[in-house]
Structures are given as C-alpha cells and as structure tokens.
Amino acid sequence: MPPRLPLPRPRIPKQEQPAHKPVPVPIERSVDFCRVFVDGKRLPGNFRVRQAAEMVEDLDNAFVWLSLKAPSEDQMERLAEVFELDDLIVDDIVDAHQRPKIDRYDEQLFMVVRSVHYRDDEEVADAREIISTGEVQVVTGPKFAITIRHNAPLPDLTGKLEEEEDLAVLGTTAVAWVIADHLTDNYLRVADYLSHDVDELENEVFTPRRQINIDKIYNYKREVLEMRHAIDPLAPALRTSLTNNKDIVRKALRSYFRDVQDNATIASDHLSGFDERLTSLLDASVAKVTMQQNVDMRTISAVVGMAAAPTLIAGIYGMNFEYMPELGSKWGYPATLLVMLLVMGAMLWWFRRNHWL
Template sequence: MPPRIPIPGQRPKKVQPPSASHVPVPIERQIDFCRVFVDGKRQPGNVRMAHALEVAERYDNAFVWLSLKEPSTEQMERIAEVFDVEDLVVDDVVDAHQRPKIERHDEQLFLVVRSVSYRDDEEVADAREIISTGEVQMIIGERFAITIRHNARLPDLTSKLEDEEDLAVLGPSAVAWAVSDYLVDNYLKVTDFLEDDVDELENEVFTPSHTINIDKIYMYKREILEMRHAIDPLAPALRNGLTHNKDFMRKALRTYFRDVQDNSTIVSDRLSSFDERLTSLLDASVAKITMQQNSDMRTISAVVGMAAVPTLIAGIYGMNFEHMPELGWRFGYPASLLVMLGAMGLMFWWFRKNHWL
C-alpha cells in the first residue's frame, strides 16, 4: 500500500495505545469456585467453567455450582454463552441494584437476596457503616446453579448441602436454598445485635441526669430503615415464587424455602418493632429535653428575681435627691444592705420550697 499523503492544513491522526481500562480481565479472577455435584456429593477439586456442563452431563443426577464475584459485562456474556443465560438476566446481574425477587425465564430461575452485615458503632468512624448491605444473585437451571455476589461475603456452603440429609440430591435449587438460608439466618443475628443497641439507648434515655444523644437515635433509625428496604420484599417474593414455580422445585425443597420465608417475616416484624421503639425514644427524648429546659429557665428566672430586689433598692437610693431622709442617716448604708440580704434570703427560701432552685 502506498504511503498516505498528508492533506495540507490537516493534522495527522495519532494512534492511541489501548487503554488499560479496556484490557480484558480473565474470568478466572472472578470465579470463587466451580464444582460438580453427583448424586448429592461434591466431586473432588474444581473443574474448568467451559467444560463443567460436559462433566455434569455424563451422570444422571449431577449439576454444576459456579460461584462468582462481581463479574463485568464481558465476563458475564461469556458465562451466558456457556450456560445459555438470557440477556435480560445478564443485564440484571451486571447492574447489581435489584430488589429481592424470584423471576422465571423459561427453564431458569433468577433469584436475588440482599446480604446484611453489622458493625458496632464504637468500631466505625462513619455512622452509616453500622449496617451495610450487599447483593447475592442466583441463576438456577436444570443442570447448573450460578451464584453471583456483589459487596457480600459467602462462606463455603458445600458442607451445608451435604449435611442436610443429602439435600444436594434435590438438584441445583438446593444451592439457592442454602444461600438464602445462610443470608436470612444472618439477618436474625444482626437483629440480635440491634436489639442490644436499642435496649442500651432506652437505658440512656430513661436514666436520670444522663446526657441524651438524639443524633445516635436518628442514626439507628436510618440504619434500620436501610435494612428494612433490603429485606422486607424478600418474604413476598419467596411466597409468590414458591406458588408459581412448583414445577421447578421439589416438594421437600419447597418446605425448606418456607422456613426461610418464615424467618424473613420474623426479621421484618422485629425491625418494625425496633423502628417503633426508636420513634418512642425520640418522643421521650424531646419531652425530657423540653422539661430540662423548663427547669433551667425556672432556675434562671429565680436567680434574676433574687437579684432584682437589691438592684431596685440600689437604684432608688442612687438617685441622690436632696430631700431623702435615709441619705443623712448614720446607719442608712448598713440598713440597706441588711434589707437587701433579708429580701434575697426570703426569696431563696420561697424558691427552694417550690422547687425552683
């Protein structure tokens, strides 16, 4: 090819090197593990994702469990090609801002369950870090279960599947139950911690002469509200999902999921109770602060009233009129001081009697 002749007045285009942000990241970096279960038992070692389904199809009762961490769009598209996942599901997985739900896509189920983690308020610098939420998505097919976690930690739940009376024999849906059950059980643990915190706040509010921190009460209300937004839709989603997908889950497995649904409802009820208690604490705190302010104003008013009498006497005799008999009296000065002190003592006694001081 002959060399290009530059056009006069036109700058030659510069060839930009490939950006580091567009360098494809190997999908293996986002894979936690890829395992094959045969007759409810995990096969030793991991298998390559591209050949996992081929290995599972060699057996009558086998499936693949692929665990991922925050895959990119390109990586998820590669996974969709291997496991025949729909484009809508791929978009939801990458977006990672989904409400708890169960959706049916032909012969696949797409489940979303939010994760919740708790940190003590004394261990964090920002109050918003007490409750943090993440997201775990699950794609369940006839021969595979794909779990994707976003800002969430999941332990190895393989032993949970094998220990629960060979639950893995029931197929890939058992993986969805194991993950959901773990996350909802963690909800219960978080609510136990929150209950201790709310009890501590109640003790602070109703302890006499204790400084009330209203900001802390607002902080916990906000954190509990965030947790409610994350988990309240789960129970209705499970209820509807179990009702409309009976052909996809065996009866024994639906019983396990109902237990998860019940625990999710219990957590929602407990959080609603905490929210109501915190609202009552806010009202009680405002009332207590108002009463304290009224008491302080009475004390200030009593002190000002006690100082008013000496000021009045000093003001009268400070006018220095010519015809004021007390000004020429030898004992006028000490007598005026005694009247001032006597009036202040009488007012002090009366204020103490009426609990103003």
C-alpha cells in the same frame, strides 16, 4: 538576482495507528470457586468454568455450582454464552441494585437476596456504618447454579450442601435454598444485636439525670429502616415463588424454603418492633429534653429575679437627689445592704418552697 527561497517540503500524513482494544479479563478473575456435583456428591477439586459446563452436559443428575464476585459486563456476556443465560438476567446482575425478588425465565430462576452485616457502634466512628447491606444473586438452571455477590461477604457453603442429607440430589434450586438460608439466619443474628442496642438506648433515656444523645437514636432508626428495606420484600417473594414455580422447586425443597420464609418474616417483625420502640424513644427524649429546658429556664428566671431586687434598690439610691430617705444617716449603707439580703433570702425561701430551685 533575488535569492531563491527553499520550497516547502510536502507533509507526509502519518499512518493512523489502530486503536488498541482492551484485553478481556478472564472469567476466572471473578471466580470464588467452581464445583461439580454428581448424584448429590461433590467431585474433588476446583474446575475451570468451561470445563465444568462441558462435563455436566454428559452426566445425569449433575450440575455446576459457580460462585462469582462482582463480575464485569464483559465477563457476564461470556458466561451467558456458556450457560445460555437470559439477557434480562445478565442486565440485572451487572446493574446490582435490585430489591429482593424471584423471577422466572423459562427453565431458569433468578433470585436476589440482600445481605446484612452488623458492626458494633464502638468499632466504627460513624454510627451510620453499624448496618451495611450487600446483594447476593442466584441463577439456577437445569445444569448450573451461579451465585454472584456484590459487597457481600459470603463463605464457601458447598460443605453445608453436602452436610444436609440428600439435599444436593434435589437439584440446583437446593443451592438457592442454601444461600437464602444462610442470609436469613444472619438476619436473626443481627436482630439480636440490635435488640441489645435498643435496650441500652432505653436505659439511657429513662435513667434520671443522664445525658441523652438524640443523634444516636436517629442513627439507629435510620439503620433499622435501611435493614427493613433490604429484607421486607423477601418473604412475599418467596411465598409467590413457591406457589408459581412448583414444577421447578421440588416438593421436598418447598418445606426448606418455607423455613427461610418464616425466618425472613420473624426478622421483619423484629425490625418493625425496633422501629416502633425507637420512635417512642425519640418522643420520650424530646419530652425529657423539653422538660429539662423548662427547668433550666425556671432556675434562670429565679436567679434573675433574686438579683433584680437588690439591683432595683441600688438603682434608686444611685439617683442624684439631695433629699432621699436614710441618705444622710450613719447606718444608711449597712441598712440598705441588710434589706437587700433579706429580700434575696425571702425570695430564695419562696423559690425553694415552690421547687423552682
């Protein structure tokens, strides 16, 4: 009988394991601080987000100031549930690539202000890193003010809100002013640093016989343009907001915001002036380099001309003819050298007289 083959074992399907859902990151991971203000005074301590939101609901003239650092989409969705944020605000916060603006959603204001950070060109290897920009967003409602920073160092400004007399009593829009005022003041400081750098570039360009680094001028012009893109839209946005949101921004706060608007305008004017000066420096540098090249070419031409005369004489006497002037003379060789020297000396005198050399 033929051998009996073993029967194949039936394959038992493996039980599919349920996919693991990502563990949600707590909101507190992105929180810089969470403070509660009542009647213009800050309550001591740092609160949890839900605790602070529930606390101010039962108090009059109270609000939460929550500061966040680059929250994730999941964290913002949970915050939207706590503070009833508009969906469009959540999308803009997560996207984090907004130009300076102020938008209104019912009783909520959403403000975007760009931050500017300056580093001396001696401290960085790449001149394109002299100016770095970030983004600070502020969402205000009747009972809360949320500040979100993306790639923007921002100190704890709650002390400034307390120092300004009767400022916190004016509500959550006072927080928006504190943030905007801090950032626009920094614009003016950076403009002062840039003014010093542009003055140094002017000295380099207009100093005689000094080497010009045109790449450095191009890099500064690029940095100034980047800063202009970051701050130029802020002043018009503030002007429009003060006109259209008088029911939310109290009259006492409008003068504060006008001061911020003035600072942003002054900084924009300074940058516009720097841009024009750098353009003039580029033109002057190109003209100076072109003139230097012309001088170099004229000097080279003069040297080549001086060398051409003795080369011509030596070439003539290098011909293999039997009858040539002074070919058989005893003093023919030194006489020829003397003629070469005299011709070169005459050409040197003529070139110097015409400032070619």
